[in-house]
Amino acid sequence: MVTSPSAPTLSSSVSGTGNPLVASYSLTAPDQSQVKIQFGLTTDYGLETWLVPAPSGGGTVTILVAGMLQSSTYHMRAVVQLANSITIFDVDQTFQTGAIPADIPMPKFQVTASDTPPCAGVELVNLNPNNPVVTDLQGDIIWYYFNATDQAHKCHPMPLKPLTNGNMLVSCTNRYDGAKTPYCVLREVDLASKTVSGPNGPRELLMEDLNQRLENIKTPFGRTVQVNYYSHDVLPLSNGHVILLCQEFVNVNVGGTEILVWGDALVDLDDSYNPVWVWSAFDVLDINRHPFEWSPGAYDWTHCNAVQYTPDGNLLLSVRNQSWVLKLDYANGSGSGKILWTLGFEGDFAWNNLDTATWFFAQHDPFILETSDNSITQLALVDNGNYRAGTYPTPYSRGLILNIDETKMTAEISWQYPVSPNFFSFWGGNVNRLLNQNIEICMSDPIPCGSQQKSAPSFAVEVTVDQQEIWRMNTTPSNVYRSNRIPSLYPGVQW
Incomplete structure (x- = not known):
């Protein structure tokens, strides 16, 4: 498999969701590609989501990133697997998780x-x-x-x-x-x-x-x-x-x-x-x-x-x-x-x-x-x-x-x-x-x-x-x- 260490042509963003422990990662992916997100407390990442296919003809892929501790800063990046077996990486992004709301009972x-x-x-x-x-x-x-x-x-x-x-x-x-x-x-x-x-x-x-x-x-x-x-x-x-x-x-x-x-x-x-x-x-x-x-x-x-x-x-x-x-x-x-x-x-x-x-x-x-x-x-x-x-x-x-x-x-x-x-x-x-x-x-x-x-x-x-x-x-x-x-x-x- 051929890899590329960077992909300046990728357009991506990370935002919060209604759940403070879940991020929404969006990027534009080429036709016939697949996307997953690597994430972790450092740039070693360590965790990843599943692979999501790009829409027909290429377009926006949005993946919910879950599995993070509350009130913590996470690093994450998209990994794009192209149809020609080349893998490209998005730039490192950071996301700050929130605290679980006090009015939601937690054990x-x-x-x-x-x-x-x-x-x-x-x-x-x-x-x-x-x-x-x-x-x-x-x-x-x-x-x-x-x-x-x-x-x-x-x-x-x-x-x-x-x-x-x-x-x-x-x-x-x-x-x-x-x-x-x-x-x-x-x-x-x-x-x-x-x-x-x-x-x-x-x-x-x-x-x-x-x-x-x-x-x-x-x-x-x-x-x-x-x-x-x-x-x-x-x-x-x-x-x-x-x-x-x-x-x-x-x-x-x-x-x-x-x-x-x-x-x-x-x-x-x-x-x-x-x-x-x-x-x-x-x-x-x-x-x-x-x-x-x-x-x-x-x-x-x-x-x-x-x-x-x-x-x-x-x-x-x-x-x-x-x-x-x-x-x-x-x-x-x-x-x-x-x-x-x-x-x-x-x-x-x-x-x-x-x-x-x-x-x-x-x-x-x-x-x-x-x-x-x-x-x-x-x-x-x-x-x-x-x-x-x-x-x-x-x-x-x-x-x-x-x-x-x-x-x-x-x-x-x-x-x-x-x-x-x-x-x-x-x-x-x-x-x-x-x-x-x-x-x-x-x-x-x-x-x-x-x-x-x-x-x-x-x-x-x-x-x-x-x-x-x-x-x-x-x-x-x-x-x-x-x-x-x-x-x-x-x-x-x-x-």
Whole structure:
């Protein structure tokens, strides 16, 4: 590759955005070229964005530069890769980041680490409540999401997820923020938290607009769904569709008495956010099975908290208050909605002759780790342990990795952490395997069981397969819903 140390013909500028940690870098790029931005605290730079193609015929390329510390001076320059394989560099530019506004609530992070380096990347922290942030591995905030309308409605993302186009997808709800009036919105935003525009206008969907569109579509069982809140997860699919998890409140006759039951629904939205397939727990689950959180005024029947796409085109749904993970017949949008299997206590899988109390209970965020052909072979989740069946005097929580066999319908524990029964986290959390093969576990509301019974800070911890802790980040005062190590803020870029 041929390089040129300078490019005086490049016309560029750097300006601020609505987010004080994000810069906007614009330059005129030649036809068929690609542009990325290098940036850092010195002219050694060290970090970079992804490559963005110039418009047809050449023209202005604008890249949002994110991943910077607050109140710091950064150096940055554009790198232009021409069609003839020559690379040219813009002159060095400087940008002064601002301070995070004092009226935006931010948690504090405390990191402890061993001499062994943790897995590279940054930490995406979804909070409950409050806005999601991204930190470096020293616990310093380098990016955050903020929307003034959300804050006015006491609404926060639950969760925020990176998209392959470089934007972020947020499913905002005020279900758990003490607001008197429901407010929910699905929104695609750029790195400056600005709502993205598409051919049909802003890429957002308010709950009241979704409910109008849902009047014209029925579940495979003939019901019409009306959403009361957006709920605990959103799943972007590779075809541009989005699976939105929602809560649905329905009056149901139970034992001769009509009560208002809190259930869940899934809505498949096309790339214009129009519903094209709808599923409801009220169609397929037994209303008389309610092992957890079933009491007058709060008949929280399902409390689903995660949805995943399976390799055979179906959906995996975590139903916390049933202590089940369901595989649903989605069939890439043409499925019957029926339950293909249930994984968990009193479900369809044999538990390899283990004590039934060692099943997971009231779980969070089942995540597919390994597959073979079109079958799931390994699954990670947080076993919160609420209402654990058996004779244990207190509940306990752990991160679990399960080996499962969808043909033989068997499941067994492959790995767990911590192994002590003297640890409990009432809700939240997630487990994942990192690129270095270590395991990251987030616990949202931990209580070290003992004489004081006081809540400890939420934490994310990176451990080796043999249980050696090499990195931990404690969070106060907010609770962490999920914490995920991601390569960087840009698709395909590893920091």
